[in-house]
Amino acid sequence: MKTAPVLPSSDLPSSETLAKLANVCDEESHAVTLYFNRSTFSDKAHREEALTFEHLVKTARDKSQSDDANNGLSKDLARILGMEPELRSSPSRFKAIFACSDRQIWQEIDLPACGDFSRLEIAQRFHIVPLLRAMDACTPYCIAIVEHGKARIFIAHGTEIHELHQLPSEDLAVAADDSRVGWSHHIEGNVRERTKAYFKLLAREVHELLQDLPCQYLVVGCREDLWSELEPQLVKAGMGAMISGRFHIPSFDMTPHEMVQIAKPVVAGKQRQQYTQFWERVREGTALSAVGVDPVIRELESSRVQTLFLGDLSGKNVTECGNCQKWRDIGNLCPTCGSSYIKTLPAEELLLRKALSTGANVIAPDLAMTKLFGEVGALLRY
Numbered sequence: 001m002k003t004a005p006v007l008p009s010s011d012l013p014s015s016e017t018l019a020k021l022a023n024v025c026d027e028e029s030h031a032v033t034l035y036f037n038r039s040t041f042s043d044k045a046h047r048e049e050a051l052t053f054e055h056l057v058k059t060a061r062d063k064s065q066s067d068d069a070n071n072g073l074s075k076d077l078a079r080i081l082g083m084e085p086e087l088r089s090s091p092s093r094f095k096a097i098f099a100c101s102d103r104q105i106w107q108e109i110d111l112p113a114c115g116d117f118s119r120l121e122i123a124q125r126f127h128i129v130p131l132l133r134a135m136d137a138c139t140p141y142c143i144a145i146v147e148h149g150k151a152r153i154f155i156a157h158g159t160e161i162h163e164l165h166q167l168p169s170e171d172l173a174v175a176a177d178d179s180r181v182g183w184s185h186h187i188e189g190n191v192r193e194r195t196k197a198y199f200k201l202l203a204r205e206v207h208e209l210l211q212d213l214p215c216q217y218l219v220v221g222c223r224e225d226l227w228s229e230l231e232p233q234l235v236k237a238g239m240g241a242m243i244s245g246r247f248h249i250p251s252f253d254m255t256p257h258e259m260v261q262i263a264k265p266v267v268a269g270k271q272r273q274q275y276t277q278f279w280e281r282v283r284e285g286t287a288l289s290a291v292g293v294d295p296v297i298r299e300l301e302s303s304r305v306q307t308l309f310l311g312d313l314s315g316k317n318v319t320e321c322g323n324c325q326k327w328r329d330i331g332n333l334c335p336t337c338g339s340s341y342i343k344t345l346p347a348e349e350l351l352l353r354k355a356l357s358t359g360a361n362v363i364a365p366d367l368a369m370t371k372l373f374g375e376v377g378a379l380l381r382y
């Protein structure tokens with residue numbers, strides 16, 4: 001009997017959650033965004049780390065120029081400061097906090113990701129794009145470890161990995177002991193047939209299992225000679241597009257940690273390949289694509305964007321009307337409502353907010369990958 005697959009403990013936030021966070025606008029500029037991610041905390045560096053964290057909060061507080069000691073912002077910052085020991089006790093986690101006491105918002109998001117990224121922003125709006133990039137780095141994928149007549153299957157999610165239920169196994173060597181088979185080539189032929197039948201069964205099982213899982217990628221660990229038999233069966237079972245690659249397994253009983261170390265770069269390679277293909281399509285400059293900040297915002301405001309690709313936009317700002325929230329490219333007055341209340345904000349945040357509010361898909365590659373692409377591009381619906 002089949003058991004329900006064990007899903008990773010950290011759920012990725014839904015696009016509704018992201019849209020809600022992106023729509024928050026606090027005129028008092030008391031919206032706090034914290035990102036904190038450390039690979040390790042050394043014992044020696046405890047005090048140093050605490051100082052770094054205090055410094056992060058102090059710098060953000062000074063920058064925000066808020067001097068009312070009793071306001072919601074101070075409460076949020078005090079609560080964040082108090083979390084330092086908790087954050088320290090769980091390295092290798094990506095922690096995001098979106099807080100605005102004045103609006104009763106406190107949302108924590110925890111992802112299983114390694115890295116070295118700390119940021120604290122106090123502004124009118126939350127900064128959501130770094131979260132999307134971290135989610136991209138944690139895209140769940142499936143690892144299948146296959147040997148002669150046996151297989152193990154895992155779901156990996158960032159630094160976490162869980163073994164799913166037992167897959168069927170079969171003693172393929174039994175054919176060699178069958179006394180009714182007299183000729184060695186018959187035995188070999190029999191084993192080959194059984195192997196093929198086993199892989200067919202295995203491919204069907206894996207396919208069925210993946211139907212219920214949020215996995216776009218499948219990585220297979222097996223010997224090269226088995227791969228030539230197994231891959232066609234996986235393709236026949238409908239998993240051709242998911243296959244990210246194969247890796248050599250030193251042992252069928254390798255540890256899950258070893259698997260992630262080998263499989264993760266294979267998935268990252270497949271993702272990079274897909275993003276490169278997407279970016280090339282965008283750059284072709286057809287009537288159904290847009291490239292660059294201004295053209296893409298224009299298309300987003302006309303709700304024509306089907307998929308938004310956020311490349312390397314670091315340090316790039318745009319302006320929008322504080323009255324009607326329309327993007328404004330030139331002039332001191334909003335061309336839509338005539339208001340002179342103009343705000344400056346990070347371009348990637350405005351692009352993301354407009355994409356989420358119009359139901360566009362968003363691709364935000366992991367920071368390490370963005371350098372491979374241009375600033376921003378979009379494929380259009382019509």
Ligand SMILES: [Zn+2]
Pocket residue numbers: 321322323324325326334335336337338339
């Ligand atoms: Zn306006």
